[in-house]
Amino acid sequence: MYAATMLVNTSQRLSWCDAARVTKEFTAPHSPQMNGPVKCQFATNGGKALASMIQACLTDVAQQLLWAEACSAASENTNIMCNTKNKQKSPLKLWTGEKPKIYAHLIEWGRVGYVADRQKIMKQFQPKAAPCIFVGYAQDHSGDVYQMYNPFTQKIILSRDITWDDWKCPDPKDGMAEFGSIRKPGIDACLTMPNNNNELNNTNETPNDINHAPDEVAEIPAPDAGRMESDASDAPEAVAIKRPKTTRLERELKRLESPFLNPMSGMESVTVVNNTGNTDGTETTKEKEIYFVFSAELSLDPWEPKTLKQAINGNDKSKWIPSVKSKFMNFISRGVWKKVKREKVKALGRKPLGTKWVFKIKVEQDGSKQYKSRCVTLGYLQIPGVDFSETFSPVASDFTIQIALGVFLYKEKPKSWVLEMMDIEAAFLEADQDQPVYIEWPEGMIELGFILKDDAEEYCCKLNKAMYGNVDAPLQWMKTFANFLTSDVMDMKQSSADPCMFYKKDGKNDLVLLVVVFVDDVLLGGTEKMVKWFKTKISSRFNFTDLGKLRKHLGVWYEWGRDENGDTFFKATMDLLIDETIEAFRNVTGHYASAVSTPAYPGKVLQKHEGEKPVMLDKFRSLTGKIMYVAQKIMPVIANAARKLAQHMLHPGEEHWKALEHLVGYLGTTKGKGLIYQRPKELQSVSWADLNYATKCFGYH
Numbered sequence: 001m002y003a004a005t006m007l008v009n010t011s012q013r014l015s016w017c018d019a020a021r022v023t024k025e026f027t028a029p030h031s032p033q034m035n036g037p038v039k040c041q042f043a044t045n046g047g048k049a050l051a052s053m054i055q056a057c058l059t060d061v062a063q064q065l066l067w068a069e070a071c072s073a074a075s076e077n078t079n080i081m082c083n084t085k086n087k088q089k090s091p092l093k094l095w096t097g098e099k100p101k102i103y104a105h106l107i108e109w110g111r112v113g114y115v116a117d118r119q120k121i122m123k124q125f126q127p128k129a130a131p132c133i134f135v136g137y138a139q140d141h142s143g144d145v146y147q148m149y150n151p152f153t154q155k156i157i158l159s160r161d162i163t164w165d166d167w168k169c170p171d172p173k174d175g176m177a178e179f180g181s182i183r184k185p186g187i188d189a190c191l192t193m194p195n196n197n198n199e200l201n202n203t204n205e206t207p208n209d210i211n212h213a214p215d216e217v218a219e220i221p222a223p224d225a226g227r228m229e230s231d232a233s234d235a236p237e238a239v240a241i242k243r244p245k246t247t248r249l250e251r252e253l254k255r256l257e258s259p260f261l262n263p264m265s266g267m268e269s270v271t272v273v274n275n276t277g278n279t280d281g282t283e284t285t286k287e288k289e290i291y292f293v294f295s296a297e298l299s300l301d302p303w304e305p306k307t308l309k310q311a312i313n314g315n316d317k318s319k320w321i322p323s324v325k326s327k328f329m330n331f332i333s334r335g336v337w338k339k340v341k342r343e344k345v346k347a348l349g350r351k352p353l354g355t356k357w358v359f360k361i362k363v364e365q366d367g368s369k370q371y372k373s374r375c376v377t378l379g380y381l382q383i384p385g386v387d388f389s390e391t392f393s394p395v396a397s398d399f400t401i402q403i404a405l406g407v408f409l410y411k412e413k414p415k416s417w418v419l420e421m422m423d424i425e426a427a428f429l430e431a432d433q434d435q436p437v438y439i440e441w442p443e444g445m446i447e448l449g450f451i452l453k454d455d456a457e458e459y460c461c462k463l464n465k466a467m468y469g470n471v472d473a474p475l476q477w478m479k480t481f482a483n484f485l486t487s488d489v490m491d492m493k494q495s496s497a498d499p500c501m502f503y504k505k506d507g508k509n510d511l512v513l514l515v516v517v518f519v520d521d522v523l524l525g526g527t528e529k530m531v532k533w534f535k536t537k538i539s540s541r542f543n544f545t546d547l548g549k550l551r552k553h554l555g556v557w558y559e560w561g562r563d564e565n566g567d568t569f570f571k572a573t574m575d576l577l578i579d580e581t582i583e584a585f586r587n588v589t590g591h592y593a594s595a596v597s598t599p600a601y602p603g604k605v606l607q608k609h610e611g612e613k614p615v616m617l618d619k620f621r622s623l624t625g626k627i628m629y630v631a632q633k634i635m636p637v638i639a640n641a642a643r644k645l646a647q648h649m650l651h652p653g654e655e656h657w658k659a660l661e662h663l664v665g666y667l668g669t670t671k672g673k674g675l676i677y678q679r680p681k682e683l684q685s686v687s688w689a690d691l692n693y694a695t696k697c698f699g700y701h
Helices: 010-020 037-055 060-065 065-081 093-094 178-182 247-255 265-270 287-300 308-313 317-333 342-347 396-414 453-458 471-484 530-540 575-589 617-633 636-646 654-668
Strands: 110-115 128-137 146-150 155-157 163-164 238-240 335-339 355-363 369-377 417-424 459-463 501-503 511-518 523-525 543-548 556-562 568-572 675-677
Touching: 037 060, 037 238, 060 065, 060 287, 060 417, 065 093, 065 128, 065 247, 110 146, 110 155, 287 417, 308 317, 308 355, 317 369, 335 342, 342 459, 396 417, 396 523, 396 530, 396 568, 396 675, 417 530, 453 459, 471 511, 523 530, 575 654, 617 636, 617 654, 636 654
Parallel strands: none
Antiparallel strands: 110 128, 110 163, 128 146, 146 155, 155 238, 335 459, 355 369, 417 523, 417 543, 501 511, 511 523, 556 568, 568 675
């Protein structure tokens, strides 16, 4: 009876009661003791809903957004639970005579689940599932169909194809403060601040471009009451939830688009501050100011922007804007492209490729930073046979680099050799383009004043040179550079063993110059006179940065020293990557690996994981890949342990994670140590082989 008063006015209620022959009995005003159990249950369900949201560790803003769903779920749980009066049957069974269909499918409210995306056509590398939050059970469906809130699209979808995340409930015995600090895995990653600003709320991108939620197959607008009404269709359904109003402060924080500025988690951090000022229960200005300062402090950490908008509007815009402008000047000065009318391109049946910006902060060994930006084409849209024909491009092998180091150490003292590094500026932009390729104007050219908007709409670009992102750009660059080195201008010879090694001999057939090319990094060894000659000749064709004496190459730092005989030696270290690996392991597991003296468990053989699902597959592959790179470059002592882990990169289990932890613990003890390169006694290759289980038929001696 009370529920009817909430939906219709008095006259409608009286007419309905008379038509249904319902006897009316009004209660006296201001007499709550006369309220019936139905009205009291409203307050009870509200308390249950609040408890569910606190248990799910939702912030205040998230609680406001999902309050109705929590109340509805609390009411449904009340209807399927037996009470003290009816201990054998639930209210729903007493009313319908049937057992509730959701008994076998009960899930904790607020639990994170990954809803599978079953689109027939999906983009390459698009996530196959989206993290969503369980908010209730679907009406008029089977019991295993759930209502899941998608924070990215801010809609509720119905699905039964869900993989549930681990659930960990805070222990009330630890104190209520525990409920404000514990966050379930996945909550921070998927909750976003609703924003009414259409300019800033771009539905084509998820926050920080980290995760991409699947597109909804069917969207149903919300009824006037703001709740979902579903039919019996089997198709996925979604409704829009009314978003709360946002303040100017929240919109400005959203505009920053920083991965450290998560408004949902940030608002939680200020709830411990005592409210002052307003008495109507609204959030105070003091809390918002503290939240802003907290977020600004986090933004001071090193951070690489994901888009051009983030770069030119962020805290480091004074560093990124000059970097972006210099890239545009590289394009213009090198004649990378020329303007062509879009009608002409369309008549050829071609479509211009899109472009995007990539930003990277390069940290040097002394702690200094280089802000590097690069405009790349969307090469994955290129068509084989139309835009390119071949793609493979060689790079110098580790063996070739080690040979170059050994030759330098052997000739450094008697022949006065030097070993230096140089970097070819914008190498791919120097490569000649074989096939015609058309691209859109890079983002930022209009905003930074390099082209007028009318011209950008009428014209597009035709590439005269290769560009970063093109599938065949590395091959075109290697062809261009190799042709120049072997031309009459340089007259160098290309090694038949490694096409990335070039050398030059004098009239006495004595080696005087050795060059190793790894894309745009050039390792240069030879007499001081020939090194200067090489740089002079190269400058006539390419712009380059002279990096001086070899210090760093491909992530390896080289420390120079002299032994007791006065000969030069190198100490190769990779402390930065080792530290990165140790921290990455801690971020995954929550603890540091204990220091050990061996890279693997002695006498233990890793077995195949028999479980159905791999344990943190992507994290295992990432960490193992870092370790393999360290082993390949400077640490052969861990090669076997890394090889054993690599054998299980397809399906790792708990046993393999323990072995990985052991190896990471060993890496922690190697900091400051490195691989020593000493002067060889002679320039002669020494090889050996393990003859275990060998037979004479293989010709081993």
